[in-house]
Amino acid sequence: MQSELTRHIDWAALGRLRLSARRIAEGAWVGLHPSHRRGAGLEFAGHRSYVPGDDLRWLDQRALLRHQRLLIKQFETETERTLRLVVDATASMAFRSDSRYLRKLDMAALLAAALTRIAVRSGDRSGLDFIGGVDASPLPVSGGMPAFERALIELTRLEPGGHVGASRPELERALGAVTQRAPRGTLFVVLSDLFELGDAAPEVFGALGTAGRQSILVQILDPLEASFELEGPVRLKASEGALEVETNASLARAGYLEALSTLQERFRDGVRAHGGELVVCRTDDDAVDVVRSILRAAEGRRQ
Amino acid sequence: MSFLVAAALAVGVFVLAPLVAHFLRRGRTPERLFPPAALVSRLEAHSKERSRLEDRSLMSLRMVMVVVLALLGATPLVQCSRLSVDRPHGASVALALVMDDSHSMRARDPSGESRWERARQGARQLLRSVRDGDSVAIVLAGKPARLALSATTDLGAARAALEELRQTDRGSDLESALVLARSALENLEQPDKKLIVLSDLAGSTLDDPTVVAPLDDELRRPVDDCGLIGARRQAERLSVTFACSAAASVPRGLRLVAATPPESILTDPGGMERATYEPRPGIQTLSFGLVPGAGEFALTLTPGDAIVENDRVTVSQASAQLDVAVVADENNAGVITGGPTVIEQAIRAVRPEVIVRPFGMLPDDPRELAKFAALISDDPPGLGPESRSALSEWIERGGVALGMLGPASSGLQLSSTLEPFAERGARWEPNPTPLDIDPSSLPWLGQEAFSLRLLTRTGRMRLDGAGLPGSTTAATWQDGVPFLLRRTLGAGLVVTAGLPAAVEHSDLALRPAFLALLDSVIGEAEQRRGPGAGLVGESWTFPASSKVTITGPDGPLAVQTEGCDPAAGATDCAPGQQVATPELVGPYSVTNGDSVQARVARLDEHEITDPPGSAGVAGQGRLDGAESGAVDASPELALALLGLFAGELALRVGSEARRRRRAARALG
Numbered sequence: 023m024q025s026e027l028t029r030h031i032d033w034a035a036l037g038r039l040r041l042s043a044r045r046i047a048e049g050a051w052v053g054l055h056p057s058h059r060r061g062a063g064l065e066f067a068g069h070r071s072y073v074p075g076d077d078l079r080w081l082d083q084r085a086l087l088r089h090q091r092l093l094i095k096q097f098e099t100e101t102e103r104t105l106r107l108v109v110d111a112t113a114s115m116a117f118r119s120d121s122r123y124l125r126k127l128d129m130a131a132l133l134a135a136a137l138t139r140i141a142v143r144s145g146d147r148s149g150l151d152f153i154g155g156v157d158a159s160p161l162p163v164s165g166g167m168p169a170f171e172r173a174l175i176e177l178t179r180l181e182p183g184g185h186v187g188a189s190r191p192e193l194e195r196a197l198g199a200v201t202q203r204a205p206r207g208t209l210f211v212v213l214s215d216l217f218e219l220g221d222a223a224p225e226v227f228g229a230l231g232t233a234g235r236q237s238i239l240v241q242i243l244d245p246l247e248a249s250f251e252l253e254g255p256v257r258l259k260a261s262e263g264a265l266e267v268e269t270n271a272s273l274a275r276a277g278y279l280e281a282l283s284t285l286q287e288r289f290r291d292g293v294r295a296h297g298g299e300l301v302v303c304r305t306d307d308d309a310v311d312v313v314r315s316i317l318r319a320a321e322g323r324r325q
Numbered sequence: 326m327s328f329l330v331a332a333a334l335a336v337g338v339f340v341l342a343p344l345v346a347h348f349l350r351r352g353r354t355p356e357r358l359f360p361p362a363a364l365v366s367r368l369e370a371h372s373k374e375r376s377r378l379e380d381r382s383l384m385s386l387r388m389v390m391v392v393v394l395a396l397l398g399a400t401p402l403v404q405c406s407r408l409s410v411d412r413p414h415g416a417s418v419a420l421a422l423v424m425d426d427s428h429s430m431r432a433r434d435p436s437g438e439s440r441w442e443r444a445r446q447g448a449r450q451l452l453r454s455v456r457d458g459d460s461v462a463i464v465l466a467g468k469p470a471r472l473a474l475s476a477t478t479d480l481g482a483a484r485a486a487l488e489e490l491r492q493t494d495r496g497s498d499l500e501s502a503l504v505l506a507r508s509a510l511e512n513l514e515q516p517d518k519k520l521i522v523l524s525d526l527a528g529s530t531l532d533d534p535t536v537v538a539p540l541d542d543e544l545r546r547p548v549d550d551c552g553l554i555g556a557r558r559q560a561e562r563l564s565v566t567f568a569c570s571a572a573a574s575v576p577r578g579l580r581l582v583a584a585t586p587p588e589s590i591l592t593d594p595g596g597m598e599r600a601t602y603e604p605r606p607g608i609q610t611l612s613f614g615l616v617p618g619a620g621e622f623a624l625t626l627t628p629g630d631a632i633v634e635n636d637r638v639t640v641s642q643a644s645a646q647l648d649v650a651v652v653a654d655e656n657n658a659g660v661i662t663g664g665p666t667v668i669e670q671a672i673r674a675v676r677p678e679v680i681v682r683p684f685g686m687l688p689d690d691p692r693e694l695a696k697f698a699a700l701i702s703d704d705p706p707g708l709g710p711e712s713r714s715a716l717s718e719w720i721e722r723g724g725v726a727l728g729m730l731g732p733a734s735s736g737l738q739l740s741s742t743l744e745p746f747a748e749r750g751a752r753w754e755p756n757p758t759p760l761d762i763d764p765s766s767l768p769w770l771g772q773e774a775f776s777l778r779l780l781t782r783t784g785r786m787r788l789d790g791a792g793l794p795g796s797t798t799a800a801t802w803q804d805g806v807p808f809l810l811r812r813t814l815g816a817g818l819v820v821t822a823g824l825p826a827a828v829e830h831s832d833l834a835l836r837p838a839f840l841a842l843l844d845s846v847i848g849e850a851e852q853r854r855g856p857g858a859g860l861v862g863e864s865w866t867f868p869a870s871s872k873v874t875i876t877g878p879d880g881p882l883a884v885q886t887e888g889c890d891p892a893a894g895a896t897d898c899a900p901g902q903q904v905a906t907p908e909l910v911g912p913y914s915v916t917n918g919d920s921v922q923a924r925v926a927r928l929d930e931h932e933i934t935d936p937p938g939s940a941g942v943a944g945q946g947r948l949d950g951a952e953s954g955a956v957d958a959s960p961e962l963a964l965a966l967l968g969l970f971a972g973e974l975a976l977r978v979g980s981e982a983r984r985r986r987r988a989a990r991a992l993g
Contacts, residue, residue, distance in 0.1 A: 114360035247361055258359040268354055269368040272981075281364040321919045 043259060055144055069093040084157025104163055105141040105148040106204055107134045107173075108178070108197070110214030114261045116182035117215075118151050119246035124305045126242045130213035131177040132238065136313050137211060138147030138173040150176055152199045153214065156183035160199070185262035186219055193219060193226045206234035210298075216241045216289055218262045224292030238319050239300045240312070241286065249306050250278045336391070343387040366903070372532025379522040383976055390927050390969045397962040408447045408539055409454035412517065417458035419476060419515035421506035422448050424490060425524030427497040427702055428861070428910070428932040429539035432525070432548040432631040440544045441492045444523035452484050462509040463487065466502035466524055467495030468862045468929070476509050493908040495862035496929035499529055503536060526938030528931055545937035547572035551604050551633025552933045553626055555925070557678045563613045563640065564678065565624060573604035574855060577630060579611070590619040601980075608930055619663045635933065639912045641923050647676075648696050652684040653703035657827040658834075667834040667982075668701055668826050668843075675840045676847050687712040694719040697716040699850035701843070704731030704825035707741025721815025721868050726848040727842075729833075730786040731825025745814060746794065746821040747962075751791035755784035760838070762808055762838075766801045773841040773933065786823040796821075815868040816902055818849050861910055861926045867903040871917050877926075878911035 069082060072092035085093040115127035124132070134150065141148040142165065145226040149163035150173050158180055161172055186196050204210070210230045215238070216223065230237035246252070252271030259266050290300040299319035359365070384688040396844050412416055430441040448463075461483040474486040480482060503520065505548040522538040531538050551569040565579065568680045581587050587594030592614035595678070600605055602609065624949060626636040650669050658666040665673075669681045687702065688694055689711035701718070705728060708716065720726055728746030735753035742749050762777035786808040792798075799820070800809035810821040824831040833839050867873045867884070884905045907913055907926035915922040 117358060117360050215360060218363070246359070248364075252357075255354045257354045257356040258362040258365055259356060260362040261358055261360045265362050267362045267365045269365055269369055273368050274366050277366045278361075278364050281366075282361065285364065 025127050036058045043165060057238060057288040062323055063187075067096040087103060103141075104205060104208040105146055106151065106163070106200060106210050107137060107148065108151045108153060108200060108210060108212040108214075109121055109134050109155075109177075110153045110212070110216075111158055112153060112185045112218070112262060113181055113182055114185075114215055114217050115154075117244055117247075118305065119244050121130050122306075123245060125178065125182075126215050126244060126305055127182045129242050129305045129309070130240075131180060132309050133213055133242075133316070134211075135170075135174055135177055136309065137316065138170050140313070140317075142170045148173065150226060151197075151293070152180070153186055153196050154180040154182070154184040163203075197226065197230070201230060204230075204235055208235045210235060210237040211238065211240060211320075213240045213242060215243060215247070216285065217247075218260065224288045227289065228236075228292030228294075228296050231293060236320065237293050237296065237298035238316055239289055239298065241289070241300065241302045243302065243304050245304050245306050246281075246310065250275045286325060334395055337395035338719055340388050340391045340395075343384045343391065356983065361650065382975065383980075386969060386973050388940070390966065393962055393969060397959060397966060398539060406597070409894075410451055410459070411517070414517060416517065417456065417460075417515050418517040418519055419460040419462075419510045419513040420451065420455060421462045421464060421476075421510050421518075421520045422487075423450060423464045423466050423499070423502045423506050423520065423522045423524065424473070424487075425497060425499065425502075425522070426465050426490065426493045426495065427524075427527070428494040428632070428928055429497065429525055429527040429935070429937075430544075430634065431492060431494075431634055432550060434546065434548075434631075439492070440525050442545060443540060445487065445490065446709075447523050448487055449484075452473075452480065452487060455480055457481075460510075460513050460515055462506065463490070464502045464506045464509065465490070466497060466499045466522075467493050468501075470498045470500035470502035470505050470575075471851055472505055472509060478514055491908070493861065494910040494926070494928055495908065496860065496932055497524070497527055497529070497935075499524060499526065499531075503533070515718075520545045528935030529938045531938065547936055548631035549573045549575065549604075549626070550631045550635070550933055551577050551626055552632060552928060553624060553638040554608065554637045554933075555927045555932045556624055556640045558615065558640065561615045561617060563615050565611045565613065565638075566607045566608060567602075567611070567626060569604040569606055569938050570933055573606070573630070575601055575630070576601040578602070578627045580625045580627055580770055581622060582625055583620070585620055585622075588616070590616055590622050592616055594871060603969040635910065635928055639925070641912055641925070647678065647698050647847070647851060648680045648682060649850070650682050650684055650697040650700040651696065651702065651703070652687050652705065653826065654685075654733075655730075657825065657829075658703045660828075666703070666826070667828065668703055671840055671843050672701075672847070675844045679847060687716065689715055691715040691718045694724065695722075697724065699726045699727070699847055700724045700982075701729070701846070702746075703729045704733040704827065705746070706733040707737040707743065709741055713742065713744050717814065720745060720817035720819060722871075723816040723867065725818045725820070725824065725846055727820045727846045729822045729825050730788075731827065733825075734786065740855055743791075745812070745819050747791040747794075747810065748793060752787055754787045756781060757783070757816040760785060761803045763801050763803050763805075766808075767773040767799075767838070770800075770838055770841045770845075773836075773838040776836040776838045777833075780824065780833055780836070781831050785831075788821065788823050792821075797801075813866075816866045816871070820846055820849075854966075857897060860929055861907055864904045864906045865915070865924065867905070869902050871903065873903055873905070874916045875905050875913055876916075877907060877913045878909050882907060882913065 030232055068104060069085065070093065072081065072094050076094050080095045082093045082095045085091065109130050111129075111130075115130060116125055118125045138148045138150070145165070147163045147165040148169055150161040152158035152160060158257050159176060159203055161169070164172070186193055199212075212227055212230070227237060227239055250271065252268060252275070254272060255268070256271045257266060257268045286302060293300055301312070301315050303315070378501060410420060412418060418821070424444060426441065429526045430444065431439055433439045442594050450981060452461065457480070458478065460476045461474070461478070461480065461485055462472070462476040463483065465471045465473050473490060474483060477483060493598050499522070503522070503837055506520050520536045522536055523540060524538065526538065548570065548574050551567055554566040555566050556563060556565045564774065567577070569577075579597050581590065581594060583590055588599075591597060597613060602611070620639045621639070623637055623639045629636060649672060651672070653666045653668055655666055660667055660670070664670070665681075666683065672679055674679050682697070683771050687705065687708060689709070691714075694700065694715060697719075700719075716724075716726065726745070728743070730743065730746060730751060732753045734743055734747075734751065737743070737749060743751055758781075759779035760781045762774070762780055764774040764777065767774035767777070783840070785802070785806075785808075788810055789805075792807065792810050793812055795814070796810045796812040797813040798807040798809070800807070802823075807825075808823045810819075812821075822833075824833045826834045826839075828834055865875075869886060873884050875884060882905050884903050887905050907924075909927055910928045913924045913926060915924055
C-alpha cells in the first residue's frame with residue numbers, strides 16, 4: 023500500500039512545500055510557524071519600552087545611545103502547529119467508476135499521507151481520525167517520522183465500511199472525540215466525499231473551525247460523480263442505505279450538477295463561517311496540485 | 326459461391342442483433358452504483374419514452390446497416406448487369422437501337438417485369454454510356470418496322486424519344502427493322518457503327534455478325550402463355566381461336582364475361598365453364614352455340630399467364646359478320662355439279678366466316694352496297710353510269726372491289742365502261758396457247774404464285790394501256806403484259822384481274838393462287854371497311870374529306886392525314902387519305918361522318934406460338950456494340966452504407982438536441 027500511495031505522488035515536489043498557518047498557533051513546541059508570543063527567536067519583531075524585570079540581554083544599547091530611552095528588542099517565537107486529519111472511510115468512499123481511477127478512499131489516504139509527511143517535515147505534530155471504516159484506529163497527535171510511519175501503516179490497512187447516520191447527533195458522535203481533544207490552533211483537514219452525511223453535516227464540519235481552530239474540507243469526487251457522464255435510462259443505487267433512483271441520465275444530468283453545486287455551496291458556507299474553506303478535487307486530479315490547494319486554503323487564500 | 330461470399334452473407338444473420346439488443350434494453354433498465362444517487366431526480370417516464378421512440382428508429386437504421394454491410398462483403402456475388410457501349414477504337418460511335426415493341430415483348434418474368442421494360446432498361450443503360458459526338462437512332466421492330474428517331478447527336482432527344490416509346494400489340498418485323506437501322510446509320514461519319522437489337526427474337530434467329538443482341542437471358546426465356554386470337558360470330562355459332570406457346574403447361578379454361586346472364590348468350594353456358602383445354606403449341610379453334618340476338622360479351626382465358634393482355638377478347642354484335650358481294654353470271658362462273666358459283670365456293674373455303682351475297686347484276690344504289698366490305702365482279706359486261714357512280718362512291722368510302730375481266734368485258738355497250746376497273750381500251754385477246762404468269766411479279770402471294778403456270782385456255786384480257794390513273798401493276802404475264810392492276814380510290818381499293826373466274830376460259834379458279842387472291846382482297850376489305858378483324862399495326866385508311874374519329878381500348882386513336890392536311894390550311898397540294906394505325910388488340914369504334922363502325926384489331930398468333938429466338942454464335946458472342954458485363958456493386962453499396970452512417974449520426978444528434986430541450990423543460 024505504501025508503494026501504491028507513493029507511486030501516485032511526487033514526494034520531491036512536496037518537499038518544497040511547507041505547511042504554514044494563517045493563525046499563530048499555540049503550543050510549546052518550537053517550529054517554523056509564527057507564534058503570537060514574543061520571545062527568544064531569530065526574527066526581529068520590534069521594540070518596546072523597558073519595564074523593570076526585563077532581561078537586560080535584550081536591551082537595545084544603540085537605541086539608548088541614540089534616543090536616550092531604554093528600549094527592549096522583541097523577537098518572534100516560532101512554534102509548531104497541530105494537524106488533525108479526518109478521513110471519511112464510509113462505504114461511499116469505496117466507489118470508483120472506472121478501473122483507471124483511484125477509489126475515493128485511496129485518494130483520501132494519499133492526501134492524508136502527504137499532508138502528514140509535510141507536517142512532520144515542518145516539525146509539526148499530526149493526528150489521524152476516521153469517520154466510519156472497518157477496524158479503523160485513530161492515531162493520537164504525535165510528531166517526528168515515527169508519526170508519519172504510523173500514519174502510513176494505518177492508512178494502508180484502512181478498509182471502507184459502515185456509514186454515518188443522517189442525523190446531526192450521529193455525525194457529532196462520530197467527530198466527538200476529535201473535537202474534544204483538539205487544542206486551539208489545530209488545523210482540521212477533513213477528507214470526504216461529503217455524500218450521505220445528512221443535512222446537518224455542513225454545520226457540524228463548520229463547527230470544527232471554532233475555538234481558535236481551522237477546518238479545511240476536502241471533497242473528493244470520482245470523475246463520474248463530478249460530471250455525471252451517463253446516457254439514457256439507468257437505475258442508480260446509493261452505496262449507503264437502500265436508496266434507488268430510476269432516471270434518464272441524459273435528462274437528469276443538468277439537475278444533478280445543480281444539486282451537487284448546491285451541496286458544495288452549503289458546505290462552503292458552513293466552513294467559511296468559521297474561517298475554513300472547501301476544496302473540491304477528483305480522483306483523477308494530480309495529488310500534488312490538490313495538496314497545494316489544501317495548503318493555499320490553509321493559508322487563507324480562497325480557491 | 327465462394328466461402329468468403331457465404332461468410333459475408335452470414336454476417337447478415339446479425340441483423341437481429343440490434344433487435345435483440347433493443348428488446349433487452351427496453352426490458353430492463355441497467356443498474357449501477359452511484360453514491361450521490363440522492364442528488365439525482367427521478368425521470369422514469371422519460372426513460373421509457375426514449376426506449377419507445379428514439380431507440381426504435383436507431384434500431385431500424387442499424388439493422389439496415391448490418392444488411393448493407395453483409396452485401397458489401399458479398400459484393401462479388403451482388404452484381405449489377407449493365408450494358409455499355411464498347412469503343413474498340415476510342416472514337417465516337419453511331420448506334421442504332423432496334424427496340425422490339427411487338428406483343429411478345431409483353432411477356433413478364435416471375436418478378437413481374439416485362440421483356441419490354443427490360444429492353445428499355447437496357448437501352449437506357451446504353452444511352453447513359455454514349456458520349457457527345459455519338460449518334461443514336463431508334464428503330465421499332467413491331468410490324469411494320471418504323472424509325473422512331475432518326476440518327477441524331479442530340480442525346481437528350483434520344484433519351485426523350487426512348488421514354489416516349491410505348492409497348493404495342495404489333496407483330497414482329499425484325500428483318501425490316503434491321504434494314505431500316507442500317508439505312509439510318511449508312512451515311513453517318515462515325516467509324517464504328519453498331520446495330521443493337523433489344524428483342525426476344527420471337528420466331529427468328531439472328532446470325533448476322535454485325536448485329537448485337539444482348540440481354541439474352543432476360544429476354545429469351547420461354548414463357549407459359551396462351552392467348553385469345555379472335556372470336557367470330559358466324560350465324561348462331563361462335564368460333565373462338567386461341568394459341569399457346571410451346572412452354573405452356575397449365576390447362577386453360579374459358580370464362581364468359583357479360584352484362585346479361587350466360588343463358589341469354591350461349592346455348593350451353595355450362596359446357597364452356599366446365600371444359601378445360603390442353604395448351605397444345607399452336608392454334609386451336611373452339612365452337613360454341615349462340616343464342617339468337619346475343620348481345621356483346623367478352624371471353625377470358627384462365628388462369629392468367631405470362632401475358633395477361635391477350636387473355637381477353639371482346640365479341641361485339643357489330644363484329645358479327647363480314648359481307649362480301651359477288652356479282653357473277655351463274656352460267657359462266659357456275660360449276661357443272663351445280664350450287665354456288667366457283668367464286669362463292671372459294672370464298673367459303675378460304676374465309677368460312679364471311680357472309681357471301683350473290684348478285685346477278687351490280688346494284689345501282691350505293692345504299693345497297695353500303696353494308697358490304699368487298700365486292701367481286703366476274704366478267705362484267707360493262708358498267709352503266711348509275712352502277713359506276715354507286716360503285717365509285719362505295720369504294721371511296723372504303724370498299725374493296727375485285728374485277729375479273731373476261732370476254733364479256735370486251736363487248737361494251739355504248740354507255741357502258743369498265744370503270745373503275747379499267748379503261749375502255751381493255752380488250753380480250755384470244756389465245757389458244759396456255760400462258761404463264763410471272764411468279765416473280767407476285768411475291769405477295771408467296772408460294773401460291775408458282776401455281777399460275779399454263780393458266781389460260783381461250784385467251785386473256787390485255788390490260789396494258791388500260792389502267793386508270795393511279796393504277797399500279799401488281800402482277801404480269803411472262804411477256805410483261807399486266808395481269809393484275811391495283812388502284813387506290815379514296816379510302817378503298819380496286820383490284821383488276823385479267824382473267825375471269827369461269828373455268829372454260831382459264832384455270833385460274835382452280836389454282837391455289839385464286840384462293841390467295843380472294844383472301845388478300847377480303848383482308849384488304851377487313852382493314853378498310855371491317856367490321857372484321859384486322860391485324861394490329863395494319864393501317865386503316867379513310868377518305869381525306871371524311872371526318873373520322875376512332876376510339877380504341879386505351880382511348881382516342883390518332884388519325885393522320887397523308888400528304889397535305891386540309892386542316893392545316895395548305896392550299897397548294899392535294900390532301901391525301903387519312904390513316905389510323907391501331908397499336909393495341911381490341912375493339913375500336915370508328916365514327917366516319919354519320920356512320921359508326923365497330924372494328925377489331927386482332928393479334929398475330931405468331932406472337933404467341935413462336936418461341937423466343939437466339940442470337941446465334943455471331944450475334945451472341947461478339948458483343949461489339951455492347952457489353953453485358955458484371956459490374957461490381959461495391960461503390961453503390963458503400964455509398965449507401967455511408968449514407969446510413971450519416972443518417973444514424975444525424976438521428977443521434979437530433980435525439981440529443983431533443984433530449985436537451987426536454988431536460989430543460991423538465992427542469993423548468
